[in-house]
């Protein structure tokens with residue numbers, strides 16, 4: 001067990017609620033911050049549903065006992081006493097840098113770690129928004145967080161080695177995940193490979209080369225992936241998929257990272273995948 005006991009999570013969406021859940025299941029005292037009363041209710045419902053499911057599958061003894069470790073609030077200043085805060089808001093650089101500036105003012109302990117679950121925004125941009133760049137790093141989880149074992153640890157050029165090692169202890173010893181070390185480059189390891197793969201699948205569909213079902217089945221049965229690239233895009237969210245592609249393109253200016261028109265049109269139409277009930281498939 002590390003000395004990180006009081007955990008804050010900003011954003012109670014798909015990723016934030018998952019991070020809050022695994023932290024609470026590890027016995028941490030967790031506060032989740034959302035931006036409005038409606039979003040607080042939605043985050044609480046998401047957490048309850050996921051924990052009840054874990055209880056019914058025998059993965060935890062009591063959902064209520066885990067829920068007792070989590071408070072969902074709409075006031076960022078409640079994070080003042082946290083040992084570690086993990087940001088999991090939308091993939092928007094301005095929103096994230098503004099948040100890190102505020103967290104730096106709010107979180108009182110100089111030893112507290114400010115982490116980001118960003119998939120693709122350079123950690124350095126968040127670090128320099130604070131007066132504690134040595135205590136800022138990327139801690140990137142994978143969806144669904146309770147299921148997937150990986151966390152990417154992303155120190156910036158300014159992160160202290162002690163910060164990275166404390167974060168490694170938190171994800172490995174406390175949460176039971178496996179950490180891999182990544183350079184502070186857009187996409188880190190997994191998304192730098194995964195996003196061009198998904199974009200290629202969308203281009204293949206767009207060109208009429210094969211159907212969505214056949215593309216996905218190709219990968220499930222032909223390469224033993226748990227799901228195909230288009231079903232996976234629906235799981236990640238098509239807006240998030242596009243936002244990561246844009247960050248990768250911004251960083252490397254490689255055509256393979258450009259969003260295909262079909263992805264743009266689907267995002268504009270609000271067809272964002274599982275979370276809106278329709279993406280490449282209907283849910």
Ligand SMILES: CC(=O)CC(=O)SCCNC(=O)CCNC(=O)[C@H](O)C(C)(C)COP(=O)(O)OP(=O)(O)OC[C@H]1O[C@@H](n2cnc3c(N)ncnc32)[C@H](O)[C@@H]1OP(=O)(O)O
Nearest residue numbers: 050057119141142143144145146147148191226227232236
């Ligand atoms: C974009 C980024 O920055 C980073 C990312 O997150 S990239 C996305 C990475 N994610 C992936 O690649 C996901 C790949 N897909 C999968 O692993 C699987 O298809 C899946 C786990 C999503 C679903 O698996 P499945 O076998 O089709 O469904 P299902 O049988 O319902 O679930 C399998 C297990 O996972 C659990 N599970 C599935 N979804 C879950 C969720 N949302 N929360 C908690 N547990 C979940 C189930 O309870 C089940 O557990 P048991 O077998 O122990 O009972």
